[in-house]
Amino acid sequence: QKEVEQNSGPLSVPEGAIASLNCTYSDRGSQSFFWYRQYSGKSPELIMSIYSNGDKEDGRFTAQLNKASQYVSLLIRDSQPSDSATYLCAVNGYSTLTFGKGTMLLVSP
Amino acid sequence: SAVISQKPSRDICQRGTSLTIQCQVDSQVTMMFWYRQQPGQSLTLIATANQGSEATYESGFVIDKFPISRPNLTFSTLTVSNMSPEDSSIYLCSVERGETDTQYFGPGTRLTVL
Numbered sequence: 377q378k379e380v381e382q383n384s385g386p387l388s389v390p391e392g393a394i395a396s397l398n399c400t401y402s403d404r405g406s407q408s409f410f411w412y413r414q415y416s417g418k419s420p421e422l423i424m425s426i427y428s429n430g431d432k433e434d435g436r437f438t439a440q441l442n443k444a445s446q447y448v449s450l451l452i453r454d455s456q457p458s459d460s461a462t463y464l465c466a467v468n469g470y471s472t473l474t475f476g477k478g479t480m481l482l483v484s485p
Numbered sequence: 486s487a488v489i490s491q492k493p494s495r496d497i498c499q500r501g502t503s504l505t506i507q508c509q510v511d512s513q514v515t516m517m518f519w520y521r522q523q524p525g526q527s528l529t530l531i532a533t534a535n536q537g538s539e540a541t542y543e544s545g546f547v548i549d550k551f552p553i554s555r556p557n558l559t560f561s562t563l564t565v566s567n568m569s570p571e572d573s574s575i576y577l578c579s580v581e582r583g584e585t586d587t588q589y590f591g592p593g594t595r596l597t598v599l
Contacts (some may be wrong), residue, residue: 408587410587410588412590416488418592418593419527419579419592422587425585425587427585463526464528466588472533473528473530473588475527475529477527478527
């Protein structure tokens with residue numbers, strides 16, 4: 377049984393701070409890792425994908441992957457109230473995505 | 486990315502009836518996926534639909550309850566059969582696009598069963 381674990385939150389940060397979201401996964405054979413953002417009542421929206429160990433940066437977002445520790449994270453710099461949403465970690469081993477339950481992020485003005 | 490539409494966007498149905506949800510993509514894709522998101526929960530894969538072959542269902546989901554059609558490379562339907570209140574969920578279709586296994590989601594169908 378493939379598992380993806382996330383803290384449910386909510387994670388509360390003030391505007392302008394760095395938000396750090398974490399995710400662990402159980403399947404060592406996993407090859408692809410994704411972060412989706414989901415606003416209330418909306419469908420998931422892809423933010424980042426990462427495939428190799430290390431950091432990947434895209435604007436205010438940085439994804440970090442450590443396959444040895446089976447750990448993937450998302451850093452959001454200069455957090456904005458519009459970043460308030462649920463962030464879903466997803467892991468792909470063999471053509472199917474397994475999602476974590478998501479971490480709710482609240483950014484206060 | 487991909488432009489994906491779903492119909493209906495929401496519906497309220499009576500127990501024992503069936504609802505067919507449509508998913509349309511703006512260009513041809515090999516793999517389409519159907520997910521369920523129950524209230525307050527994450528996404529659970531129902532099945533993978535490839536054109537020209539039977540859908541592959543995940544554990545806990547069966548074809549009699551969730552029949553799927555994939556008549557061409559831009560369209561798929563999911564039917565929720567003999568509905569009960571436990572089927573009240575958001576149903577999402579997604580597609581793989583690009584060189585990697587990245588999935589993009591449609592807007593979802595919010596189903597309420599009374």
